[in-house]
Amino acid sequence: MKVVELVDVSKIYQTEFYEVKALENVSLDVEEGGFVVIMGPSGSGKSTLLNLIGCLDKPTSGKVLINGVETINLSDKELTELRRDTIGFIFQTYNLIPTLSALENVELPMIFKGLSRHERRRRAKKLLSVVGLEREVDRKPKELSGGQQQRVAIARALANDPKILLCDEPTGNLDTKSGEQVMSIIKEQNEERGVTVILVTHDPTLAKYGNFVIRLRDGKIESIEGG
Amino acid sequence: MYLELARRNLQRAKVRSLLAIIGILIGVMAISAIGIFGESLKATVLESFEDVANELIVGPNYYAGYRYIDEKDVYQIEKLPYVESAIPVKSDTLLVESKKLKAYLQIYGLTEKDAEELFDAEKGIIRLKGSCVVGKNLAETWDIKVNSKITINSREFRVAGILEDTGARFDINPSTALIVSQDDFDKISDEGYTMVIVKADRLDHVDNVKKAIEERLNSREDKVYVFELSIILERINEAFSQINIFLMAIASISLLVAGVSILNIMLMSTIERTKEIGVMRAIGAYRTTILKIFLLEAAILGIIGSSIGSVLSLVGGYAIDYIILQNVKYVFQPGILFYLLLGFSVGLTTAVISGLYPAWRASRLEPIEALRFE
Ligand SMILES: Nc1ncnc2c1ncn2[C@@H]1O[C@H](COP(=O)(O)OP(=O)(O)O)[C@@H](O)[C@H]1O
Ligand SMILES: [Mg+2]
Numbered sequence: 001m002k003v004v005e006l007v008d009v010s011k012i013y014q015t016e017f018y019e020v021k022a023l024e025n026v027s028l029d030v031e032e033g034g035f036v037v038i039m040g041p042s043g044s045g046k047s048t049l050l051n052l053i054g055c056l057d058k059p060t061s062g063k064v065l066i067n068g069v070e071t072i073n074l075s076d077k078e079l080t081e082l083r084r085d086t087i088g089f090i091f092q093t094y095n096l097i098p099t100l101s102a103l104e105n106v107e108l109p110m111i112f113k114g115l116s117r118h119e120r121r122r123r124a125k126k127l128l129s130v131v132g133l134e135r136e137v138d139r140k141p142k143e144l145s146g147g148q149q150q151r152v153a154i155a156r157a158l159a160n161d162p163k164i165l166l167c168d169e170p171t172g173n174l175d176t177k178s179g180e181q182v183m184s185i186i187k188e189q190n191e192e193r194g195v196t197v198i199l200v201t202h203d204p205t206l207a208k209y210g211n212f213v214i215r216l217r218d219g220k221i222e223s224i225e226g227g
Numbered sequence: 228m229y230l231e232l233a234r235r236n237l238q239r240a241k242v243r244s245l246l247a248i249i250g251i252l253i254g255v256m257a258i259s260a261i262g263i264f265g266e267s268l269k270a271t272v273l274e275s276f277e278d279v280a281n282e283l284i285v286g287p288n289y290y291a292g293y294r295y296i297d298e299k300d301v302y303q304i305e306k307l308p309y310v311e312s313a314i315p316v317k318s319d320t321l322l323v324e325s326k327k328l329k330a331y332l333q334i335y336g337l338t339e340k341d342a343e344e345l346f347d348a349e350k351g352i353i354r355l356k357g358s359c360v361v362g363k364n365l366a367e368t369w370d371i372k373v374n375s376k377i378t379i380n381s382r383e384f385r386v387a388g389i390l391e392d393t394g395a396r397f398d399i400n401p402s403t404a405l406i407v408s409q410d411d412f413d414k415i416s417d418e419g420y421t422m423v424i425v426k427a428d429r430l431d432h433v434d435n436v437k438k439a440i441e442e443r444l445n446s447r448e449d450k451v452y453v454f455e456l457s458i459i460l461e462r463i464n465e466a467f468s469q470i471n472i473f474l475m476a477i478a479s480i481s482l483l484v485a486g487v488s489i490l491n492i493m494l495m496s497t498i499e500r501t502k503e504i505g506v507m508r509a510i511g512a513y514r515t516t517i518l519k520i521f522l523l524e525a526a527i528l529g530i531i532g533s534s535i536g537s538v539l540s541l542v543g544g545y546a547i548d549y550i551i552l553q554n555v556k557y558v559f560q561p562g563i564l565f566y567l568l569l570g571f572s573v574g575l576t577t578a579v580i581s582g583l584y585p586a587w588r589a590s591r592l593e594p595i596e597a598l599r600f601e
Contacts, residue, residue: 051595056509056594056595056598057595076513076514077514080508080511080512080513080514083510085511089509091506091598095502095506097503097506099232099235099236099238099239100232107228109510111228111229112507112510112512112516113511117228156510157510160511
């Protein structure tokens with residue numbers, strides 16, 4: 001089953017003085033359980049592509065389907081629910097909420113979903129132990145290392161048991177060892193729990209984790225390898 | 228949990244939150260303290276009129292050709308239901324002379340019993356047998372002592388007593404009155420009864436008494452007019468309420484300032500937290516959730532500021548009453564609760580209204596734009 005389907009997607013950024021064609025006629029299918037690595041140099045449109053898949057942004061033209069659902073026609077509320085229940089985001093800069101502890105950060109998506117306090121506590125603790133942070137539950141983000149913060153972010157992304165994990169340069173700010181730790185957790189989620197992973201990076205060493213590697217250049221797909 | 232989130236965000240910017248709270252606090256305090264003071268002032272003024280509140284004054288209707296009230300009409304009034312007492316008063320303007328001064332003054336003729344009911348003596352006694360009693364002010368300006376002699380219309384009177392100033396009355400002013408017995412009055416003047424001071428047994432019977440007097444005496448022709456002193460109380464009450472509202476309105480300008488500062492603080496906060504808002508939207512927060520979080524922050528500021536402000540306004544009200552009225556007994560009264568609640572709710576409302584626009588703006592942010600914000 002196709003969890004993500006892009007049909008002829010273009011994205012043009014209109015600024016005051018010029019326009020940028022960030023994506024041009026990109027078509028792409030991602031099957032459930034796949035691990036797709038999208039590679040390309042900086043400015044090639046990777047983040048733009050990921051944000052479209054994550055329903056954070058809308059294409060200038062073309063269609064984006066998530067789980068077979070056309071997202072163009074969805075309301076802001078429906079898009080929010082789609083992101084909350086089906087998609088997990090992992091950002092390069094972790095983006096944890098600084099006032100909340102590790103545990104509370106992981107709880108947040110479940111709060112938005114309306115889970116009971118007891119249920120979300122239990123689940124957040126379990127997820128933090130999956131990423132190896134059972135001892136750090138009460139720490140605030142600034143009391144954690146970059147690698148630890150990114151692992152909290154992974155736990156948060158997994159909070160509502162998403163079908164799709166979207167990772168934008170997840171190792172971009174990490175040293176090699178932490179980067180590998182983070183990648184192995186993501187890989188594990190993909191292999192053991194069947195979570196579909198779409199990961200964008202400009203780091204060629206990450207290509208090995210994917211069973212598809214898509215190369216992007218100047219907003220166009222250059223090649224697709226694997227399968 | 229959203230409450231917790233809001234609380235922590237406020238704690239993150241402690242100084243800023245504190246300033247917002249102080250702003251609200253001062254506004255609430257100003258409103259409530261002034262409210263308390265106004266209420267105390269009103270109570271003080273009303274209290275001085277309390278004795279006369281259930282009085283009615285009946286006078287002859289000059290416009291229909293009546294100059295005096297008949298003795299039998301006085302008798303009729305006395306017999307009406309709800310009437311506790313009816314005191315007929317004669318009065319005339321006569322030449323009064325002491326050792327040094329002479330002047331035409333208003334002289335009242337009362338029975339000794341009635342004079343005792345209406346007034347208290349501060350010095351000497353109320354005795355009207357060939358003697359008179361004088362008001363305190365008059366005694367002071369004329370340098371009159373107990374046992375001094377004065378002549379009224381060439382007839383000599385000994386001053387038996389000086390009246391205590393028991394506050395304003397509308398019938399006979401106790402500070403400037405000069406009172407003789409009715410027998411003596413008849414010897415110096417030809418005037419008849421120029422008014423009857425009627426006391427109803429209860430304040431809420433005043434209207435009934437007024438109607439009864441009018442029905443009885445004015446059945447054929449309007450012989451008398453009846454004037455209720457409680458009307459004056461009502462007017463005073465109204466006037467003070469209006470003054471109070473006006474003063475509180477001025478005080479609420481300080482709340483307006485506080486509101487603007489909250490608006491400012493919250494706007495800064497939404498800008499600083501743009502990225503966080505984007506993150507929350509990305510992981511599943513509705514626009515309304517963002518709105519809720521920011522409004523809660525404003526409400527928390529409002530509640531804390533208003534609560535402290537309300538408590539402090541008691542202190543403030545106490546201080547103002549102490550300084551201006553030299554009397555603090557009206558500060559701790561159930562009626563004051565209204566002003567505390569008013570101050571509190573106006574403070575809270577101001578905070579929430581000021582938070583509305585920043586919260587709305589935060590909730591309108593597009594997730595992608597917010598995430599890109601650095
Ligand atoms: N909001 C924006 N406004 C204008 N141009 C943008 C905006 N976002 C991205 N771009 C441009 O679109 C292109 C693709 O950006 P992006 O998707 O961030 O690339 P990548 O993630 O591969 O580095 C770049 O040229 C970038 O400058
Ligand atoms: Mg990028």
